[in-house]
Amino acid sequence: MVNKLKITFLFGVFIMIFSGNMMKAQLKQGDLVDGIAAVIGNEIVLESDVDEQMNYAKQQGASNTDKCEFLENLINNKLLVYEAKKDTLIENRSAQIKEGANAKYQQLLSQFPDEKAMLAAYKFRTGYEMKNAIEKIDNDQYYGQSKYQRITEKADVTPNEVTDFYNMYKMQLPQIKDEVSIAQIMTYPKLTEAHKDELINKLKKIKQDIQGGESFESQARIYSEDEGSASNGGLYKNINKGQMVKPFEAAALNLQEGEISDPIESEFGYHIIQLVKKTGKMYDARHILLKATPTDEEIATGKKRLDSIRALIIDEKITFKDAAFKFSDDKKTKFNSGVIAGADGSDKIERESIPGNITYELAGLNKGDITAAFDDEDNRRKVLKIIKIDDVIPSHQITLETDYDRIKQMALNKKKSETIEKFVNSKLPTTFISIDGRYDSCNFKGNWKKESIKK
Secondary structure (H helix, E strand, C coil): CCCCCHHHHHHHHHHHHHHHHHHCCCCCCCCCCCCCCEEEEEEEEHHHHHHHHHHHHHHHHCCCCHHHHHHHHHHHHHHHHHHHCCCCCCCHHHHHHHHHHHHHHHHHHHCCCCHHHHHHCCCCCCCCHHHHHHHHHHHHHHHHHHHHHHCCCCCCCEEEEEEHHHHHHCCCEEECCEEEEEEEEECCCCCHHHHHHHHHHHHHHHHHHCCCCCCCCHHHHHHHHCCCCHHHEEEEEEEECCCCCCHHHHHHHHCCCCCCCEEEEEEHHHEEEEEEEEEEEEEEEEEEEECCCHHHHHHHHHHHHHHHHHHHHCCCHHHHHHHHHHHHHCCCCHHHHCCCCCCCCCCCEEEHCCCCHHHHHHHHHHCCEECCEEEECCCEEEEEEEEEEEEEEECCCHHHHHHHHHHHHHHHHHHHHHHHHHHHHHHHCCEEEEEHHHHHCCCCCCCCCCCCCCC
């Protein structure tokens, strides 16, 4: 239901928050609960911030446990945040970030029976503390990234600089693992009209029962297939306009408080919605979702359709690019010839990172081959796919001839890092910086130790 980008952000945020608060929960008597590790301008790095970063890195498999290095990374970012807030060309989004933190908090709350259960799960003492943690991370992320982009927006590298970078670092550059470039056409299995009518009529009956005296909340707990809200009576609180998918929001905002919509269709299935409260740009709503889960027969029909599209491509009656644009339901790839981007944003994907079910479908295929139609899942929804292998790149040592674009990006990243370092160093003489005396023994790369907070 909620914007996928927001869900992705929440996942990263709460791994960090959870690990840091687990650390606090395990403190022994006499241990430091928290404290200021450093002050940069009017920005503060807490001791717990450093520990959270270290714990998160360890969970991700990092072997580095140098606390000084983690502190310096945080100080660097805080200086960018401090400068960003003074930059008149960077939009002040403090109010939106605070509002967004409240929305994310409410979205998580909707997945628990009550607030106490959620706070216990994430190791927070109060809702205020948890909201502040979300807001702080979101705030630093926005301002830090905005300033980074402003400083590096004109950074570029010439072909000669790419060559120089390669010649200087080629012995340190990584071995490229087996890779492929792949493109897909993805479709949702179509429900028959009889199946759609069955879902709509079931929702109409539920609505009648509610109007006849049953509570919306109890019916949501019984019938709704939305894992995020069913246990909470279908309730989403403090929804920002633009947060929910368009059909849901259009229906909800056209209701009067307490009114229930007729069944509406979205990409998730079929809903009835009750507007609970509307205040300014935010609203509370309950809904009951019946997912558009296809039957085996509907899946088989969808596969036949995709296989017929595959036959047209093989017979050169349509290109894969045009077929993806015309037939694919995947908005992320249909406008890009169906190409699936790798972790670095390029069209190359390491074979070992490809999910097992897709690896199985690609087994034995060569460059230019297209899989038969197969079923998969996308965002917990059944989908059908055909995948074409555009290129096969065997494991090799990185070279200019085979990996120019990759090397260019590495050279550009290095230049951006140098640009940031130069900017930071230019601000050190005029920025108040104070680091706790516990870090006196640290050998920082930058000249941060202008002043120390006394123990």
